[in-house]
Amino acid sequence: MNKEVKEVKKCRICGSQKLYRFLDLGVIPIPNGFLKKEDLSKSENKYELTCQLCENCGLVHLTNVVNPKIMFTNYLYVTAQSKIMLNNLTHLAYQTYKDFKLDKSSLVCDIGSNDGSLLSLFKNLGTRVLGIDPAQNLAKIAIKNGIPTEAKLFGLQTAKMIEKKYGQAKIITALNVIAHIDNLHGLLSGISHLLSADGYFITEFPYLLDLIKNKEFDTIYHEHLSYFSLKPWIYLIDKYDFEIVSVQRRRIHGGSIRLIHQRKRPKKNIAKKTLDYLLSLEKTAGLYDKKAYIQFAQEVSNLKTELLNMLIDIKKQKKRIVGYGAAAKGNVLTNFFGIDNSMLDYIIDSTPYKQGLYTPGMHIPIKPEEKLLSDMPNYALILAWNFADEIMEKQRQYTKNGGKFIIPIPKIRII
Ligand SMILES: [Zn+2]
Helix, strand or coil: CCCCEEECCCCCCCCCCCEEEEEEEEEECCCCCCECHHHCCCCCCCEEEEEEEECCCCCEEECEEECHHHHHCCCCCCCCCCHHHHHHHHHHHHHHHHHCCCCCCCEEEEECCCCCHHHHHHHHHCCEEEEECCCHHHHHHHHHCCCCEECCCCCHHHHHHHHHHHCCEEEEEEECCHHHCCCHHHHHHHHHHHEEEEEEEEEEEEEHHHHHHCCCHHHCCCCCCEEECHHHHHHHHHCCCEEEEEEEEECHHHCEEEEEEEECCCCCCCCHHHHHHHHHHHHHCCCCCHHHHHHHHHHHHHHHHHHHHHHHHHHHCCCCEEEECCCHHHHHHHHHHCCCCCCEEEEECCCHHHCCCECCCCCCEEECCCHHHHHCCCEEEECCHHHHHHHHHHCHHHHHCCCEEEECCCCCEEC
């Protein structure tokens, strides 16, 4: 390995060195590192992808951290593209505005604000907004769209700068970004500094309970440093005197959890019952014990054998297969399973900037959505399985014309 990678020898929440390694997904390129045709002959940087469980607090995290500059400086993931995701953001903005009686004096800060999609909803409702995102390219897009944005990594230092410049925030949001952050203590101390005394911190992240239950191994990749259950998360926020006042499980991203935090108050916590219930589910699922992860790794390995056998069978019948959705998770799956261009003719994706590029590692070409109907391959393997319903709805004509979809996760289905 090289200096671009830092080995994680201590738990990033509790500092324990009692770490149990599981699920070796191999040495693969960053799954968002799409390639141009002229770069295909060059060698790609590849990094270990393996998980570990902290046997003390229960945090699941990667064994390595790839330098964030390599992963995020020119981040290609833009939020404002899926209907499901936009609906999720709209739901969050309206509920927050209403529940916390925001007005034109309230400042809403979004950590990992991406292209400003969420903040533009708050802005339309009439609050003050500020985005914070280390990706320069995305900050520029957001600013152009009228969303003030600081192109910085969030931590205590950035929080102090923002507080001086804009004042304290009534609401801080951090959606699908906590998993990207190495220094969780820096994040929490920054939030603690920036949030007003009566403020709320709202976060949403993929829930480990869903990941393990549904075998969503392909959501594990270099950008996602941590995979949270509630137990280690509560251990962390407790140190900064925050408490959870609302907890909601959501279907997005294969199963997520939305948490609203406030500074600890003496009054009885209304979310306690739900939290206790979820903690008991986590315990029953064995999330704090290595046995559950040994079993998970075995199930992933079985899935690999089953899917590969099926694809090989289809190819023997001289039928054609393509992939659907050049998502990062698809690149994890194809790299780990060894599914290359000899199995998938190409991968369809609706995102214009990906079309014409090639997937990292497996070098499968990416084509626009219209190609599916004009070309009519026999099978389309849905790699972006979290959007399977949306995709199949959009491509009803393909199924009518005799095409079949393969959904790999949580278990293989042909539709
Ligand atoms: Zn720990």
